[in-house]
Amino acid sequence: MAITTLSSREFQQNANQAQKAARNGPVVITNRGRPAYVLLSYEDYRRLTGAGHNLVEALAMPGLADVDAEFPRSRALPWPADLS
Secondary structure (H helix, E strand, O other), X not given: OOOEEEEHHHHHHOXXXXXXXXXXXXXXXXXXXXXXXXXXXXXXXXXXXOOOOOHHHHHOOOOHHXXXXXXXXXXXXXXXXXXX
């Protein structure tokens, strides 16, 4: 993943260059020499925010097999069942 840095002036003058760079990784946009914004591809944004994930995608995440989790088994219901 390549990180590209552009000044705000460079970004304004050539937004197309920033869009192309965002395909390969984040683009840091600086204001007066300091990082101010980050431009990401929409795919990277969705991955970072977890937007649109369903249970199957969440369980298929890399590294999930290394997580130790124990779930208690119980037949007790948290409240009485209403079978009326």
